Amino acid sequence: MIALAGLLERLRTCPTEAHRQRVLGQCDDPTIRALLAGTIKPRRVGLPVLRGLAAARVDPVLFALSQDFLGDFVETLALIWPARASNAAAPRVAEVLAGLAAADDMPGLLAGWLDASDAATRLALLRLVTGKLRPVSAPALEPRGPGGRIVAMLMYAQSVRVGLERDYSFGVWDAAEQLVPVARVQVAARDALEAWVRAHTVTKFGPVREVAPGLMVGLRFAGVAASARHKAGLVLVEAVCEGVLAEGAVGRLADLQALLD
Amino acid sequence: MRGMTHPETWLRPLKAGLFCEPGGFFIDPMRVVERAVITHAHADHARPGHQAVLASAPTIALMQARMGKAGLSHQALRWGERVRLGEVTLWLQPAGHVLGSAQVVMEYRGQRVVVSGDYKRQPDRSCEPFEPVACDVFVTEATFGLPIFRMPDPAAEIGKLLASVALFPERAHVVGCYSLGKTQRVITLLRDAGWQAPIHLHGALVGMCAVYERFGVELGPLLPVSGTMAGAIVLAPPTGTDAKWSRRLADPVACLASGWMLSAKRARQSGAELPLAISDHADWDDLLGTIAETGAGEVWVTHGSEAALIHELGRRGIRGRALRLIGYGEEA
Ligand SMILES: [Zn+2]
Ligand SMILES: [Zn+2]
Numbered sequence: 001m002i003a004l005a006g007l008l009e010r011l012r013t014c015p016t017e018a019h020r021q022r023v024l025g026q027c028d029d030p031t032i033r034a035l036l037a038g039t040i041k042p043r044r045v046g047l048p049v050l051r052g053l054a055a056a057r058v059d060p061v062l063f064a065l066s067q068d069f070l071g072d073f074v075e076t077l078a079l080i081w082p083a084r085a086s087n088a089a090a091p092r093v094a095e096v097l098a099g100l101a102a103a104d105d106m107p108g109l110l111a112g113w114l115d116a117s118d119a120a121t122r123l124a125l126l127r128l129v130t131g132k133l134r135p136v137s138a139p140a141l142e143p144r145g146p147g148g149r150i151v152a153m154l155m156y157a158q159s160v161r162v163g164l165e166r167d168y169s170f171g172v173w174d175a176a177e178q179l180v181p182v183a184r185v186q187v188a189a190r191d192a193l194e195a196w197v198r199a200h201t202v203t204k205f206g207p208v209r210e211v212a213p214g215l216m217v218g219l220r221f222a223g224v225a226a227s228a229r230h231k232a233g234l235v236l237v238e239a240v241c242e243g244v245l246a247e248g249a250v251g252r253l254a255d256l257q258a259l260l261d
Numbered sequence: 262m263r264g265m266t267h268p269e270t271w272l273r274p275l276k277a278g279l280f281c282e283p284g285g286f287f288i289d290p291m292r293v294v295e296r297a298v299i300t301h302a303h304a305d306h307a308r309p310g311h312q313a314v315l316a317s318a319p320t321i322a323l324m325q326a327r328m329g330k331a332g333l334s335h336q337a338l339r340w341g342e343r344v345r346l347g348e349v350t351l352w353l354q355p356a357g358h359v360l361g362s363a364q365v366v367m368e369y370r371g372q373r374v375v376v377s378g379d380y381k382r383q384p385d386r387s388c389e390p391f392e393p394v395a396c397d398v399f400v401t402e403a404t405f406g407l408p409i410f411r412m413p414d415p416a417a418e419i420g421k422l423l424a425s426v427a428l429f430p431e432r433a434h435v436v437g438c439y440s441l442g443k444t445q446r447v448i449t450l451l452r453d454a455g456w457q458a459p460i461h462l463h464g465a466l467v468g469m470c471a472v473y474e475r476f477g478v479e480l481g482p483l484l485p486v487s488g489t490m491a492g493a494i495v496l497a498p499p500t501g502t503d504a505k506w507s508r509r510l511a512d513p514v515a516c517l518a519s520g521w522m523l524s525a526k527r528a529r530q531s532g533a534e535l536p537l538a539i540s541d542h543a544d545w546d547d548l549l550g551t552i553a554e555t556g557a558g559e560v561w562v563t564h565g566s567e568a569a570l571i572h573e574l575g576r577r578g579i580r581g582r583a584l585r586l587i588g589y590g591e592e593a
Contacts, residue, residue: 006421009421010425010535012525012529013528013529013533013534013535013536014534015534019429022428022429023428026428058408059572059573059576061569061572062407062408062569062572062573065407065566065568065569065572066407066408066409066569069407069409069524069566070409070524070526071526072525072526075524075525075526076409079409079410079411079523079524080408080409082408118413119411119413119523120413123525
């Protein structure tokens with residue numbers, strides 16, 4: 001968890017994709033990479049459990065004054081947590097994932113981990129168990145004028161004219177953590193991309209292949225337009241694919257909310 | 262209690278600042294006064310123009326370097342040296358905040374009051390360490406008076422800076438820090454972490470460093486900013502990274518050394534790429550620990566987040582009182 005905490009801290013403020021890649025390049029823990037990619041979804045802990053922990057350990061007036069200052073319950077709990085003397089080392093990510101999956105005394109398990117961790121690690125741990133990790137790991141949208149840049153996931157590939165061009169549909173997470181398409185981009189077909197699509201096709205209907213989530217790209221776009229035809233309720237205008245992100249960049253997939261804001 | 266006079270009757274918060282009536286002096290006054298006792302040389306505590314100034318020798322020197330004069334006349338006190346001002350006996354003890362920073366100890370009619378000024382308890386070899394003094398009333402700051410503020414080990418924070426320099430050797434690392442205190446603390450922390458290369462200083466930081474060195478704080482090789490500064494560490498005032506002087510710098514990494522960086526929200530607002538939670542103020546645990554050490558039955562809070570501190574003191578059977586002195590800043 002210590003490595004994940006350090007990574008999150010540094011990723012949160014990286015100014016460009018290249019810088020982010022450099023930071024991610026330091027991480028060779030496949031579990032952490034999968035977590036940031038969203039391919040591992042840890043079991044979530046509900047807010048009532050966390051509120052119970054806060055009430056059991058912290059004076060309510062002190063907690064309220066602190067939350068007023070920070071404006072965020074999870075961050076307040078992470079920083080205010082009065083650790084009890086603990087001989088345990090901070091938990092490892094794999095240990096946390098396994099523990100969450102199996103736990104029947106969630107409050108006790110969490111309290112033990114929090115006691116063994118420093119503030120930055122406690123924050124990473126709480127973000128992990130409340131599902132906030134992915135937006136936390138990096139700002140996905142950099143607004144530039146009316147348009148911007150975004151990281152999106154390939155959802156569908158469709159032949160336009162055989163062998164020459166493809167239409168690719170890209171999606172982002174909605175509030176229910178479902179991928180919803182927000183852009184359709186025409187790109188000259190490239191062998192590597194084609195091979196990836198063929199290898200990851202889930203279903204085929206006519207010329208359209210649905211692919212498993214995994215391939216992320218950077219999209220540049222000129223604006224966002226409302227669209228009743230799209231499940232997301234919006235579509236990116238003049239979206240251009242800026243390139244496929246190297247594996248490991250996958251923590252950065254945008255949320256629909258970022259486009260709506 | 263015959264002969265005892267409660268400090269509330271002789272040490273009072275006025276608009277100009279905390280006034281000791283039987284001694285005829287203010288402590289860190291916000292306005293020009295006849296007689297001022299100055300805890301330390303930060304601009305919000307040491308204002309220019311007082312008639313007579315009493316302070317530690319380093320504070321006098323730092324005030325002179327900052328504003329030419331430390332008052333129309335000044336008197337430097339050694340640590341623990343007693344003076345009689347009016348009917349009050351007064352002396353200074355180190356506060357561990359910046360070089361020369363002092364607690365003001367006052368005795369009058371059987372009661373002892375200590376005014377902490379700004380202070381911290383973390384080890385810092387760029388200034389004299391805080392020395393607790395037993396007292397009846399302890400007048401404390403509370404810049405970080407919330408239980409969310411528990412400062413990390415500053416060596417670990419400096420470790421983040423060095424890791425970033427190793428990861429991005431083609432970029433210039435620009436650390437925003439106040440000229441008095443934070444700059445010299447960051448320099449000594451870097452030296453202790455093994456950084457022996459020259460540290461490059463923005464011109465605004467040079468004067469204060471020179472005073473530190475005059476008082477025997479070794480800072481190692483310091484150079485002006487020149488060229489792209491790729492791979493180098495540059496210290497600059499906190500708002501300096503978008504200014505004209507920094508345009509030649511190679512893809513600068515904006516770092517900010519401040520206790521406020523403990524809060525993700527404040528860190529985000531600062532725009533720093535690398536926030537470093539390095540504080541010159543007592544954190545929550547150190548505020549409470551220090552108050553316990555003084556044995557004071559009553560605590561007055563000058564400025565900061567006093568509500569939480571006073572609430573917690575009440576739980577511990579200590580009477581707390583908010584003075585709400587206006588005008589002290591957030592140099593943290
Ligand atoms: Zn100060
Ligand atoms: Zn101050």
